[in-house]
Amino acid sequence: MNSAQPIHPHHYVDDRPQEGIFRVHKNVYADPQVFELEIEHIFNKTWSFLGLTSQIPKAHDWISTYIARSPILITRDGSNEIKAFINACRHKGSQLTRTEKGNNKYHSCPYHGWVYGSNGKLADIKDKEHAQYAPAFDTESHDLIPIGKIAVYKGLIFGSLSPDVPELEDFLGELKFFIDLAMDQGEHGMEFIPGNIEFAYEGNWKLQLENGTDAYHLTSTHVGFLDLMAKRAMGQGNIEAKQFDWQKRFSQNGGDFQFENGHTLIWLNQAEVKKRPIYPSIEAIEKRLGKDKAQWMLKMRNMSIFPNLQIADSTSLLMRTFRPLAVNRTELRYWCLAPIGEPAAQRAWRLRQFEDFFNVSGLATPDDTITYETCQAGFESSKLDWLQGHARGMMSVQEGASETAKALGFSPRASVDAGFMVQSESSFHPIYREWARMMKAGVQGGKTYE
Ligand code: FES
Ligand SMILES: [Fe+2]
Known part of the structure; x- marks a missing residue:
């Protein structure tokens, strides 16, 4: 196959498990036509993460984000209901908000001053009394356009441009067990520590999607990081960063779980549980949620929620989204996730681990980003x-x-229980099975979800 042939997305993923074959064609990451189809048949037709309920706790709070190319405004209206609209004025399409968050009972468009309530309803058309609009003008709605569907699970707000999606809980499916392990860490919920990281790389969005559950690259991509950690283990350098002795991870058992709808997860037993920032709270968590869940919160768990949300609890607790800008350009957003009301010492501990490893200037992230390029x-x-x-x-x-x-009572589609050194790439399979399924349904004009 070469890129001059017409697009048959199901030919781009060679999935023959009985023959022991799973291959992905490089055009999946490099063909601009494939990229356009992804926007249309994946991002515009499924659930995307929009934000946390804890970002908009009060009436009229709002945040803004994107679902692929669509700017989205998420508000809490006067009756405390969470709503999401296309962040585009009905007059001439200007984005209503130019920043990321705020509290406004009314949103006034910066272009010609049309005003909308936090419930999305048009509140005012500037100078309408002189406007001489024809009667037909008022036969159409001037309200903001709501997105297709919105739902919340454990404080995570998801939205879909299309209304034809499964219920959010069904979409997340059995992965909910692991989402709970992240979102139930705080008795009063979870929040982003103020300050997020945003940057772009010159590569396809699926490079980040894969790398989030790629254990195999650690000992080569991050060799400089591992060297530095070895020095710290000898008491040199910034030992305040409370990093882990990564050599101890290689002898641990772990594995991966493949879920429906493209979701995937890798996990690893954690040798140094006392270095985890939630460790001082673990007894209280055990009382609240039971021993199994508390113990699993101490393990390393990296998950991808298809198509573009990742939660990584490997050093600190990271949440990451990535927005496809072009076939070879992706915008990344990172946050440090923490229990609401966490004691200051634990929060500082969490932040030191986060900035050391995940920050855009940290010791790991730049290594990853350059490999995508x-x-x-x-x-x-x-x-x-x-x-x-x-x-x-x-x-x-x-x-x-x-x-x-x-033993934990959930049912993945497939599992791997193995030592770390297998460094299995099977966690990528659900991603590409779902990718191929959605692309095929889209290209053939069928329904994306039954
Ligand atoms: S584009 Fe918003 S008022 Fe003109
Ligand atoms: Fe990495």
């Missing part, structure tokens, strides 16, 4: 076709629930 550069070659980076660990995959999953 070098992969994208490799995809430019017409001689490169099928990639070989989705096959590792295939022999350790078992259908359905592993003993670990059964």
Whole structure:
């Protein structure tokens, strides 16, 4: 196959589990036509993360974000209901808000001054009494356009441009067990620590999607980071950062779980649980949620919620979204997630770990970002076709629930229970199975969800 052939998205993922084959074609990351189809058939037709309820606790609070190309305004209206609209004025389409958050009973458009309430209803058309509009003008609604669907799970606000999506809880499915392990850490909920990171890289959005559950790159991409950690383990350098002794991770058991709807997760037993910022609260968590959940909160867990949300509880607790801007350009947003009301010492501890590893200037993130750009550069070659980076660990995959999953009472579509060193790439399979399913449904004109 080469890029001159017409698009058959189901041909871009070579998924033959019985023959032990799972391959993804480089055009999936590099073909601008494929990218356009992704916007139309994936991002415009499924749930996307919009924000946290704790970002908009009071009436008339608002935040703004995007679902792919659509600017979105999320508000809490006067009756405390959370709503989401296309962040575009009905007059000539200008974005209503130019910043990310605020509290406004009314939103006044910066262009010609039309005013909307926090409930999205038009409140005023500037100088309407002189306007000489024809009667037909008032036969159409001037209110903000609501998105297709909005729902909240454990403080996470999701929205979909299309109303034809499964209920949010069904969409998240069995992954909810792990979402709960992140969002139930705080008795009073979770919040973003003020200050987020935003930057863009010259690469496809799925490079970040994969890397979030890629254990295999750690010992090569982050070799400088590992060297530094080894020095800290000897008492040198910034030991205040409370980082982990990463060498201790390599001998641990872990695995991955594949879920419906493209969601995926890797996990690893944690050798140094006392370095986790929630450790001082673990007894209280155990009392509130039981021993199993508390113990699992101390393990490393990185999850991807298809298509573009990741929660990583590997050093600090990170939430990350990535917005596709072009086939070879992606915007990343990172936040540090923390229990509401967390004691100051634990919060400082969490922040030191976060900035050390995840910050845009941290010791790990720049290594990752540059590899996305070098992969994208490799995809430019017409001689490169099928990639070989989705096959590792295939022999350790078992259908359905592993003993670990059964013991915890959830049912993934497939599981891997193995030592860290397998560094399985099977966690990418649900992503591309869902990608191919949605693209195929879209291209063939069928329904995305039954
Ligand atoms: S574009 Fe908003 S008032 Fe003109
Ligand atoms: Fe990395």
